[in-house]
Amino acid sequence: MVSAHTDVPRDFPYPATNYQEDNRGQFHFSTRGGWMNDVNAPLYYRGVYHLYYQHNPFSLVWDTMHWGHATSTDLVHWTQQPIALDPHVHPGDLWSGGGVVDTENASGLKNGDDDPIVVYSGTNGVTVFYSLDGGNTFTTYADGKKVVTPGGTSRDPKVFWDPVSKHWGMVVWSDEGGNGVNFYTSTNLLDWTFASRYRADWLFECPNMIRMPIDGGYRWLLHGGSGEYQIGEWDGTAFHTDWTGPQKINQTDTYAGSGYYAALNFSNLPNDRVVSMAWQGENKGSIWTGNATFPVDFTLHHTDDGLRVFSTPVPELATLRESTRTWESLTVEDDVQQLPAGTTYELEATVDVREARKFSLRVGREVVYDAEQETLDGAKLRTVDGKIKLQLLVDRDQLDVFGNDGAVYQSYNIRSAEPELVAEGRIHLDTLTIHRLRSIWR
Template sequence: MTYPSFPYPATNYQEENRGQFHFSSRGGWMNDVNAPLYYRGVYHLYYQHAPYSLVWDTMHWGHATSTDLVHWEQRPIALDPNVHPGDLWSGGGVVDTTNASGLKAGDDDPIIVYSGTNGVTVFYSLDGGNTFTSYADGKKVVTPGGTSRDPKVFWDPESEHWGVVVWSDEGGNGVDFSTSSNLLDWTFASRYQADWAFECPNLIRMPIDGGHRWVLHAGGGEYQIGDWDGTAYQTDWTGTQKLNQTKTFAGSGYYAGLNFENLPNDRVVSMAWQGENKGTIWTGNASFPVEFTLHHTDDGIRVFSTPIPELATLRESTQTWESLTIEDSVQRLSAGTTYELEAMVDVRQARTFSLRVGREVVYDAEQQSLDGAKLRPVDGKLKLHLLVDRDQLDVFGNDGAVYQSYNAPASEPELVAEGRVQIDTLTIHQLRSIWR
């Protein structure tokens, strides 16, 4: 075989239900996002991949790159089981800008990624993240107890050490933390037991109030706010550690999100797997990138999620409506199948307000919930932001206080009111394809 390989059929990315601004692999099966990182002006997106199948199969790491987080180019296979020993399951990666690993051998900083099951294996790139070499012939550098997988490495500037968080089921769901000064030799530090902490864990340092807090995040979007002391995680959460946590998203179309490493200015951008859509040569896609920020709310500090502002570069024609009243009726609009919708909606006299966009997105004014997620109006009004992309739907409420992601076939939007709804403004932007 030849490494790296490019085993993809020709395509114009115009298959019937392929997203036009959500990344999907040119061909084959895609699931979890792996090791997203930024290096020398290029965003690298790796992902769980079965290039020769439309269903889950022997895992490779697929690879795509972008210079703007919006337009993506398919690259050759990054990790191949015929070349790289071990189970090439989900994991994270870092850019070793200080050569802490001692692996640097040219102009490029080492890019190091971590994978494996029941122990962590290391692979490193010396050509900017295009091809990788196994470290120490696939030696496992971290060996948690029980069943384990999904290592994610992070930098702690206070202790000036690297940390890795790994899911492990020893004694029940939870995560193991280990630390390192060189990214290769790791020492067990602590365990955090929590029923909700299942698969693809992530520990993210995020700015707020002139300082930083640490967000422990699980594959299903559950998270807690807390602090990291260099060896252990302490949470602000005072309830039981059950599956009832706050979440970075609701809905069924988002899993195993990771943030891009090495971004400037404390920016936290996350992508995840949307898995229910498929075509004739591909299965699954990535979520549209969202930016995480911390905000004070009546319920405490929460993570807000908003689509990255680079989305605006895709806008084409725009329609705007103002002072639109709907009372116990349906208002139909024209938008196509790839568009962005923004609305400011007064719900003080409404029982429910719905947006039918392939799926019915319902705000219940009595329950103050958007599709079941708690969302309080601000001065009686909701700010809604929807991304409709053929089979992909993203819904944001009140500047990211709620984020919902679904796989749902697109349709022309319908506005449905039970009671009286006043729409102050509603804007629809047609979005051009990232593939053209």
């Protein structure tokens, strides 16, 4: 017997906005007003992408966590929806968590045409909420009882499907005995059995488990809030890896409130696609604080250093291009070149650096490639036939940097400026392309 809270969250009097405040991103999602942090339970259902997120509608600082909600049909243009989870209506600490679409009605909760959407939240124990109207409103399952209660301090449950064991898995961060995660399994999304614990000092809060295709098979990616990750195997009850340490998805100084934190991937995507978004915390203005990173596709690739996660902006970005200018066979030697671009644009370049010491792109932050060390802002980026490829997304005060088709991925908060290209030594650009990008808010 399922008992439920059926109240609907209150509407909030957000300040009026046209999203044109001075430093608000024009193609990175931000909430109309109030505070935003971690991405929660991103999922895809019947042609609509749902993005939930940690949200305080009352203030520009963290407090009184709600789950905000936005939807999109293309991962680019977002519409803010009413609050999804409200602590005055839904019991417990509504901190970060994940969610899934129950397409087979394993939970038995279905009551109508829509598949149940089941989400998980809570601290020091996991609470379940479910939607029967396509993810718009949520009911509390079993009066908010904890379906699992890990030892120590715990939070941030994420649920995933294992098609081999045909069980659902849940990963929850806990500090019992040190940082690590507990794994649980279920056949119905409601009753969970402890399966194993994976202990790792680097694995602090906001864990995620993703099944990813590679070489005609699959591997499992386990990552934490700061984007550190390991790749291994899931045997239906436990995660196994021969890695001795983690790598990083986003090769910057990542921490809560930085340019990249608490990423999650969209569940229920077709064709093994893995799309991820994270919290970008330092951007703020008169009526809002925080935004989401631009969505990226995750893929696995073999490299000289082993198997790695590559990140590339979703190709739907191209729908925002409103004008394009391309330069070919451009040489710059010990000089500075101005690049007309505006404040919202995409820059793509293929650069021959064999005769260079360094070169940089000044875009409100200096993005530096050290040709002698083969590093991009400190992250290893090897040349291919003496060349590197760069892609920059500049969105007023947000910057995403991609090197060699996603081998390096970096996110920053900046104060944007007209771009300049600076060469120490001689560089040759096979191509340099700048796409001006239109606002998603218009």
